[in-house]
Amino acid sequence: xxxxxxxxxxxxxxxxxxxxxxxxxxxxxxxxxxxxxxxxxxxxxxxxxxxxxxxxxxxxxxxxxxxxxxxxxxxxxxxxxxxxxxxxxxxxxxxxxxxxxxxxxxxxxxxxxxxxxxxxxxxxxxxxxxxxxxxxxxxxxxxxxxxxxxxxxxxxx
Amino acid sequence: xxxxxxxxxxxxxxxxxxxxxxxxxxxxxxxxxxxxxxxxxxxxxxxxxxxxxxxxxxxxxxxxxxxxxxxxxxxxxxxxxxxxxxxxxxxxxxxxxxxxxxxxxxxxxxxxxxxxxxxxxxxxxxxxxxxxxxxxxxxxxxxxxxxxxxxxxxxxxxxxxxxxxxxxxxxxxxxxxxxxxxxxxxxxxxxxxxxxxxxxxxxxxxxxxxxxxxxxxxxxxxxxxxxxxxxxxxxxxxxxxxx
Numbered sequence: 001x002x003x004x005x006x007x008x009x010x011x012x013x014x015x016x017x018x019x020x021x022x023x024x025x026x027x028x029x030x031x032x033x034x035x036x037x038x039x040x041x042x043x044x045x046x047x048x049x050x051x052x053x054x055x056x057x058x059x060x061x062x063x064x065x066x067x068x069x070x071x072x073x074x075x076x077x078x079x080x081x082x083x084x085x086x087x088x089x090x091x092x093x094x095x096x097x098x099x100x101x102x103x104x105x106x107x108x109x110x111x112x113x114x115x116x117x118x119x120x121x122x123x124x125x126x127x128x129x130x131x132x133x134x135x136x137x138x139x140x141x142x143x144x145x146x147x148x149x150x151x152x153x154x155x156x157x
Numbered sequence: 158x159x160x161x162x163x164x165x166x167x168x169x170x171x172x173x174x175x176x177x178x179x180x181x182x183x184x185x186x187x188x189x190x191x192x193x194x195x196x197x198x199x200x201x202x203x204x205x206x207x208x209x210x211x212x213x214x215x216x217x218x219x220x221x222x223x224x225x226x227x228x229x230x231x232x233x234x235x236x237x238x239x240x241x242x243x244x245x246x247x248x249x250x251x252x253x254x255x256x257x258x259x260x261x262x263x264x265x266x267x268x269x270x271x272x273x274x275x276x277x278x279x280x281x282x283x284x285x286x287x288x289x290x291x292x293x294x295x296x297x298x299x300x301x302x303x304x305x306x307x308x309x310x311x312x313x314x315x316x317x318x319x320x321x322x323x324x325x326x327x328x329x330x331x332x333x334x335x336x337x338x339x340x341x342x343x344x345x346x347x348x349x350x351x352x353x354x355x356x357x358x359x360x361x362x363x364x365x366x367x368x369x370x371x372x373x374x375x376x377x378x379x380x381x382x383x384x385x386x387x388x389x390x391x392x393x394x395x396x397x398x399x400x
Contacts, residue, residue: 039192042291046301047192053337056219057346082352086211090218114255115209115352120262121233122207126353 057085058095066098070147077148078127087111087146108140190340192294196362197334198389199348200371201270203396205355208233208268212347212356213253216272219335219346226321227251228332229272229347236398237264244398269399270356272347273298273319273332274380274388281311281320281331290329296361296389297336302328316384334358361389 038044060083064071067084074080085091087106094101118128129135135143144151208231216222216229231252235245249256252268259266275298282290282298289304290311305328312320312329323330335345343349344358351357359368371377371393378395379388392399 036288039294040291042288043301043304046291046299046304047293047336049301049303050299050333050336051340053220055338055341055343057215057338057349059343059349079352081354083349086215086350086352090215114211115207117255118258119208119256119266120259121235121256121266121268123204126207 055092056090058092060084062095063091066095073145074147077145078150079147106146108146112140112144112146190342194362195295195339195360196389197296197339198275198359198361198368198391199272199334199345200357200359200368200377201390201392202355202357203267203269203392203394205353206231206268206270207353207355208252208256209352210252210255211350211352212270213251215346215350216332217253219338220333222330223324226323226330228319228330229270231256232269232271233259233266234269234396234398235259235261235264235266236396237261241396241398265396265398267396269392269395270347271317271319271380272390273315273334274317274386274390275332275334276386276388278385278387280314280316280384280386284310284314286310293336297334297339298331299333299336300329300331302326302330305329316381316386317388359389359391 033043033045035044035046036042039047063084070084088103091101091103094103113131116127116129116131118130122128131140140146210231212229213227213231216227220228222228230248232246232248233252233256235247247256252270256268275296277292277296279292279298282292285291286308287304287306289302289306290298290300292298302323307322307327307329309322309329312322315331320329320331322328335343335347338345339358345356348356348358357368360366361368368391372391375393377391377393379391380395381388381400
């Protein structure tokens, strides 16, 4: 007995399957992005794309390269660890091209109280004032220097 | 055994797979940055947070987050006496403009900044049906917005509520830990602008990162440890009422 006597249809079926698999592989080749699976089950190129976003905040190191005078004033004061752009806002544009992008003037009435207005949820040790009582409506920077705010007997700190 | 044409056909799938690797080419490498040398997380010292909202504003500006949506936000907790299971939480506009005076200054009041916890076993990446969200080799949970279908599974899966659907692109969005900044050696926008050092970017694979000393000497906690997400945002001074 020849086991394969009537098996022709099986081979044809296998052929159909193989053709199907081939078609699948070809379509897959076109549909799956090239970098898919480079690092895991995702498009590897996405990493570089996300990393390529432009900056808005230049970082204090950048500011300090040009504004060494401000740094000099600030580094021994109480605002030493408050970075430039926390108060001045995102200024990467200005750092790239200081001549054409001039930073906006700041309004100390809004700026300072955001951090210093007394609030029961703030840590006890953080210097807080009730601005209405404290400043008599004067701008904070009439008495305090923003870059070195403490008022001491020995001058600004 | 004789090799027939049919045998050759059997080799096709293997050849196809091999060809794919040929096409993939070499990865685009950023200079001096090795993915395998970093494992990013964050340290949040709640004893230092003053609720000024600088991080929220910085995040929105840096990442062009649409108005009314937040990749990071600050919550204010109010806990009366012993009732730690029922805290009162508010977060006006995500804490972006700071907070009004506490309604009840008695009891316990404190701020809790929140963001994506960049879980090492993140539920959101597990549910994504198309591989649009993933954990990068340096430990950051990211979304590939060109691949995202906007099906919202991940938004539901995140135990920390850190994801949203961007109303213009209709794709999932979340904190990227400022991936574009940390790859350049900068810190995140929120950490850069935190005035008190309450937020600190941490590289857990860098032995000289101060995080290691901090973790050794402080009682830190992650949010919802019972979810076993292996969150990498560590909180110092976290109260039991926070969820």
